[in-house]
Amino acid sequence: MNVQHFIKTAVVCLAVGTMVTLTATPGAAAKLPRDILVFASTDSVTTWDPSASYSTESVYMPNIYEPLIWVSPPGSETSFEPGLAERWKASNDGRMWTFYLRRGVTFHDGSRLTAQVVKDSFERTMRMGKGAAFILDPIDVIKVLDDFTVQFILKEPAPFDRIAASANGAWIISSRGVVKDRDWFEQGREAGCGPYVLESYKPDEEIIFARFEDYWRGWEGPHFSKIVVKIVKEAPVQEQMIESGVADLGNRIPVESSKTFDRKPCCDRLVGPSFMNYAVHLNTQRFPFDNVKIRKAVSYAMPYHDMIDVALGGLGRQAIGPVPFGQFGHDESLFQYAHDMQKAKALMAEAGYPDGIEETVVYTYATENAVEKSFAPLLKEALAEIGIPVEIRPMNWTAQWDWVKGDPEKAQHMAALLWWPSFSDPYETLYSLWHAEEKPYWNFSYYRNPAFDKTILAAYATPAEDEARALYSRAQKMLIDAAPSVFLFDVERPVFKRRELKGYVINPNYPRVPFWYYMYKE
Amino acid sequence: MKKDAPHHRPHGRARELQRSLDLIRRNPLTLFGLFILLMLTLTALLAPLAAPYPQQGKGLSNLDERLEPPSFKHLMGTDDLGRDIFSRVIFGARISLKAAVAVVLIVVGIGVPLGLIAGYAGGKTDDLIMRFADMILAFPSLLLAVAIVASLGPSLFNALIAVSLPWWPWYTRLMRSQVISIKEMPFVESAAAVGASHWRIMFRHILPNCLSPIIVQATVDMGYIILAIAGLGFLGLGTQPPTADWGVMVSDGREFFLNQWWISTFSGGAIFITVLAFNLVGDGIREALDPKIRWRFQKT
Amino acid sequence: MATPPNRQPILSVENLRTYFHTPDGLAKAVDGVSYHVHPGETLGVVGESGCGKSVAALSILRLIPTPPGEIVSGDIRFNNQNLLNLSTRRLRGIRGRRISMIFQEPMTSLNPVFTIGYQLSRVFSLHNRLSKKAARRRALEMLAACDIPSPERIMTSFPHELSGGMRQRAMIAMALGCRPDVLIADEPTTALDVTIQAQIMALMLRLKEQFGMAMILITHDLGIIAGSAQRVVVMYAGEKVEEAPVAGLFHHAAHPYTAALIQSLPVLGRRETFLKEIKGMVPPPHQDIPGCKFADRCHEAVDACRRRRPQLKEIEPGHLVACIRRTDS
């Protein structure tokens, strides 16, 4: 009978299932081969097009592609290191930059590096106008002087070495790839000349890279032959993967475990600056933050260290001005607001509100951002203490931004913002966030100060690094005095790895990028 | 085959009710559910008194005692802001119960009048309303809810709207079938004969006689609604911090759950117990009123 | 026609009490009923709906749903074994093979999701260890024996595809396929059209003769009894109130209830139920009545009837009655 059959089949299925379960002994999984690196990463790929890339995939891009030059990690002797260009020079007025290319560089598709390829790559990015293409705005003309010399003529002076070394928008694409459209890349293809070749790609799941045998630096010494990227967004899972040896490297584990990760015999943690920082921008066009005293009171009221502790597990430094620690333009000597409730309350009293204000202020943050979410309650409590009632309103990032972009008189009173520079010069940050805007776009605090605008422009156009640095410090001082924004903290990014994994290089100019070429297992 | 067994005897309405109450009283599972519901409602009402740390229940942080495991001081441990989980679970009960009641009110408020009109008017109006209701029912409801919150933006209010919108057609259906069975009854016809207006007949004569199945259905649905709202909260689409919400707490605890297991475990346990209680009671009521009634399908 | 008194009954029910536990209290559906049937004999059991005649019949094969029902006491003797003490396994060997039943509702008595052929041959293969093929052949034979036209087609039909009469024939085929010793027919024709009723009745009687079975015919219709039974048992409110040979019963019914039943018989084509013609209602089964349960409806009732439970007494050979007006006078 059918039903009997059904029952019999079900029983058999169950029995077989149980047997399979019993025989499939888990536990001691086979060890990973030494020449394979498994990287548990939170970062998905939003595009494979090197001209459009400006998001989380930039973690992988520097392993596939190379720029003309690299920015050195903080503390290096030189500011820059050669990449595909062996040397370069700028004219005195900072408007003409000449790069002398390395010879004998082969791309993954077998084509060769020439000056024309460099010109085409930059022009492709400029033409598409996607992603970080705006950093190339200063370029006027690109000239091919000979097969291995390329010259950039700029519309106005700019630190083009920093632009050419950017982690976004400055990759050199092979002659075969450069003519392809974006769809071609989105199939999971690349056209780089970096140490690793994209071998297979399952979106949001797995990416496999194999080493490129003809890489120009060669493969002497210990290197990995294959890199397996597992996209794992869940912090506890990454922790387990590294602990159990299923992954060699990870970039996000639970904040609490992160603190003690070093103490485990199998694993350790590397911490470095990241150039990412969090700020809360105050609406200077609206009560109560049109009053500089109240703005300063807010800066004094923030429990910076508690916030860093809760949101980042202690991995951060209270910000000194808007330019993060380690970046060009950062100045340790600038004034830093300390968490001081007495001072904050005194400032409130000075402003005429010793008992606080009646009105509730609205504070928005991006729901997508776990860090902003976790420090929001602390902010609310601190402000309540000095008499500013806060309503926390989490919003989708785009919705929050849309609100900022509307009428300042009706916009939120406070907004959290995570920022990172597109390239290593502070101009972009300072210009975007505090430059006077006709129509609000990135200037979340609606700050207006012609002197500030003039100072940063002068700094940008100054080729001499020391002079530029001094100008940037002066501009930052203006911001700190006017306090249109609360500079909360600079993020330190941890990397979690097995102890036997060596050679990890942290370079915050390429935020969170693991340079696989230098890594190996002991 | 009609058995001679002496089962069939006429009962009065009061008798029937008595019988139902007896059945409920005799079912240990239902009693268990009722007991839990009573406790829950009490703690929700008296949350500021019941919670050991009412300020933390409302969201105040306590950074000196972060992520402490359960102890006598903190029965269910503390979360990453050092807040007492037990207090937050108690305050979460308020949100959950309030939200469930609100959704039921919205759903009944939309579904019942539409069903009343559809059943009473019949014809084209009926067709129009019921086709529309059928169409809504053909969509996967959770997905619709998620899409709605995703568009309106995450907040408890939007989550309530989103859960309600795909839900009301069940009540329209139920109401319509009730109305159709009642509308031919003599007392309705006599009301029409003395010239009562349609509105009067619908709301004064028909509606009060259709309410009991609606009330039963609403009780049964409470559990599902709590589950649905908790689910949206878990996805980050419901209540926003620092308000205590069970779904959000489970989601927050996920960051720590393999080591600091208590955050998710207790808040999720609270959801489970509450939904279980509502379902046990609903189950009992249904069984008592009509053992043949089919379990309506509602997936969260 | 009369049964030789020395013969052993093939099936006897003795002092059977079957009670139901209902929310309203204990319902004594059958309260101390005894009857028996001899080989080859037809025993009629009559009474209004709710008098316990079906419950008694179901009790014979222990088909009472337990709970809420319970056979409290009594003996059911079949071939010198007490069916109430039999293991379920041995009881199953008797059900459908030695004692068969036919039910009132042919519409619902056959499993709707299996073919007639499957249901019949399943029973036959169960009891006779027949191969599938042989069981089907037997099913075909039985269907044909029950006057079913084109039995092959019926074999593959589902119950809902057949008319009521056909279904009842199939039921009979299933019940008689193993040549049982006793057939219990519980209102076998009540649900059928009048014309079909006669056919089915005739078929049953013919097969009974052919197979030499005993039959217990349970019905509320005295008319059917008159034409087919040898002895009659009259039940009222869970008790046997009268037992007599069929001729004796119709000629001088002793119990006022029996008399009322006979009087309410339709006269030549005028068909109506007798319930209307006996005033009053059967007392609720969970109500304890000290006296005669029929007293409230009886026009001959006296005070004594309400005080004392009447005992069954033999007023002439083979004729028993429980009425103090008849036995004590």
Add this chain to the structure above:
Amino acid sequence: MLRFVIRRFIWLGFVLLGLCVITFVLSRVVPGDPAALYVGPRARPEQVEKVRAELGFDKPLYIQFAYYLRDITRGDLGESLRTHRPVVTGILDHLPASLELMISAILIALAAGVPIGVISAKNENTALDHFSRFFAVASTSLPSFWLAMIFQIIFFRLLGILPIGGRLDTVVALMHPIEKITGFYLIDALLTGNWTAFKDAAWHLILPSITLAAYSTGLIVRMTRSTMLEVLREDYITTARSVGISENEIVFVQALRNALAPTLTTAGLCFAYMLIGTFYIEIIFFWPGIGKYITNAILQNDYPIIMGVALLMAVFYVLVNLIVDVLIAVVDPRIRLGKE
């Protein structure tokens, strides 16, 4: 039968049109600019305007809707705002994983739910019955996201006997990769004789599919129990007893067959809804299926994916319902399709 199927397909058409309207409207009231999302962070206002024109967001709504419908009829569900990959490809990539999970879950639910329901009905009002009813109610009351985490804590963290999630162990995936034929790991591993991977895939399936099955199991128990209770009171059950059929055969064959139609309906509905049930489970067990695909999209406001998956789910839901109806007509000869 054919007429019935055709009519259902016409109805499906209406439902889909309605769904298109709803998802379209929802996607246009999204706060936040889809064009800005498409260009990516830090884009200049000019860039955003350019993309807005490229994507046709500057056109009137009804024209946008017409384009949308036209694309759908061509089998084009648009492309993800975030990854710029076609939604259809995304769905096809993620569907097999979800289906594998759902099929094993529904099999578990049936294998556990039907016997429990039957036994419960057979022993009505006994302690066993109370227990299994409690089990049924409890398993429909469990928040799946919580159950999943509890399972992970117990079976992974405490006992260490089951993997925390994923479809395949990293090492196994590297050393014994499964060749993609159908996308169902178990089937593909069997077809290629890859035993190591088969065992590992089965191993990974256990927790997610049990979690996904919990709700359906409860429903199936309840449904089976209540229909079995009704069926066991039917006359033909008494008939079957009266002819000497054994109690087990009566319950598990004769009665169950009658109770199967409503049980199958329930199972079918469960199956249809499971595609949504995978939402939470796939997030927590990081199972790379449709649920994970759409929840990522929801969190990132990637509305072409949301719309596409919503359409897929509605189609799936209505189709499964249709299949269930046809299947029931096969199981239960009393039901004839088309006669309504």
